[in-house]
Amino acid sequence: MSVRTDVRSGAAYFYDMKKDPRFVIDKPFHSLHFYLSRTSLDGISEQSAAPRVGELPSQLGGGHDDAVIRHIGGSLLQALGRPAEINQLFIDHMMLAFTVHVAQTYGGMRSTAALARGGLAPWQRL
Numbered sequence: 845m846s847v848r849t850d851v852r853s854g855a856a857y858f859y860d861m862k863k864d865p866r867f868v869i870d871k872p873f874h875s876l877h878f879y880l881s882r883t884s885l886d887g888i889s890e891q892s893a894a895p896r897v898g899e900l901p902s903q904l905g906g907g908h909d910d911a912v913i914r915h916i917g918g919s920l921l922q923a924l925g926r927p928a929e930i931n932q933l934f935i936d937h938m939m940l941a942f943t944v945h946v947a948q949t950y951g952g953m954r955s956t957a958a959l960a961r962g963g964l965a966p967w968q969r970l
Contacts, residue, residue, distance in 0.1 A: 855907035897951030
């Protein structure tokens, strides 16, 4: 069980669900929880023609001050507060941005394919 008494506002915390993390929250809190599956990370790597992303840093309770995750989360919160004004395409794009950011920043994903000038992107050549 994790004991955290100093969760910083806007910090990103990663937990490996294979380790079955458990928490006791005994006071009011405001947080967003994202579940990022191995399939999502593998899909992003494949679309980017990059090697698969390895394990993400999941030191129990170790926070990262990540402005990109904080702002994506804030945008999603604002949008979800007005469900009549958003659509699935917006949510999909925000989650794609989140997944790519995590894969690059914390998973070390780097594309190995050279960018082609003109023509179709690799994923369009099916």
